[in-house]
Amino acid sequence: MKSRRFVLTFSPEATGEPITYNLIKKFDIMVNIIRADVSPGKIGHLVMEMTAPAKVLKEGMEYIRQNNVECEPIDRKISYLKEKCIHCGACSAVCFAGALTMNPSTAELSFDPEKCVICELCLKSCPLSLFTIDIS
Ligand code: SF4
Ligand code: SF4
Numbered sequence: 001m002k003s004r005r006f007v008l009t010f011s012p013e014a015t016g017e018p019i020t021y022n023l024i025k026k027f028d029i030m031v032n033i034i035r036a037d038v039s040p041g042k043i044g045h046l047v048m049e050m051t052a053p054a055k056v057l058k059e060g061m062e063y064i065r066q067n068n069v070e071c072e073p074i075d076r077k078i079s080y081l082k083e084k085c086i087h088c089g090a091c092s093a094v095c096f097a098g099a100l101t102m103n104p105s106t107a108e109l110s111f112d113p114e115k116c117v118i119c120e121l122c123l124k125s126c127p128l129s130l131f132t133i134d135i136s
Contacts, residue, residue, distance in 0.1 A: 002052070006047070006050060008069050009070040011043060027063065028056065029051065030050065035115060035117070047097075078120075078132075081128075089109070097119065
């Protein structure tokens with residue numbers, strides 16, 4: 001058995017198949033949804049962990065992609081030079097996943113890696129180029 005995290009990106013043209021239901025019922029994959037931001041007719045994101053033998057995980061990924069849904073394993077991680085941050089908030093403004101937020105009481109930046117969907121928008125937004133992406 002292998003557990004891997006994936007980011008699924010749903011285009012408005014996605015087929016509307018009950019993908020997570022079918023992954024469980026048809027492929028016998030254990031699915032743990034970590035974050036969901038999906039609305040009909042809009043681009044949506046789902047972060048989830050799938051657990052199954054490696055061959056079945058591959059079949060599950062193929063099934064997802066056949067339904068016009070992007071499926072990328074999370075084997076990268078975002079980090080930033082916290083000590084150099086000037087808390088300008090530019091990165092939190094583009095982080096739709098809510099991983100980067102400004103603390104309203106301290107006006108300081110917080111980062112929750114569990115919410116990160118590796119969209120890389122923060123890399124381009126930081127005026128000091130404090131973000132890097134690491135391959136695990
Ligand atoms: S890559 Fe950056 S902007 Fe995208 S979700 Fe992660 S922290 Fe937020
Ligand atoms: S954009 Fe860069 S400097 Fe501004 S809050 Fe984010 S990490 Fe800090």
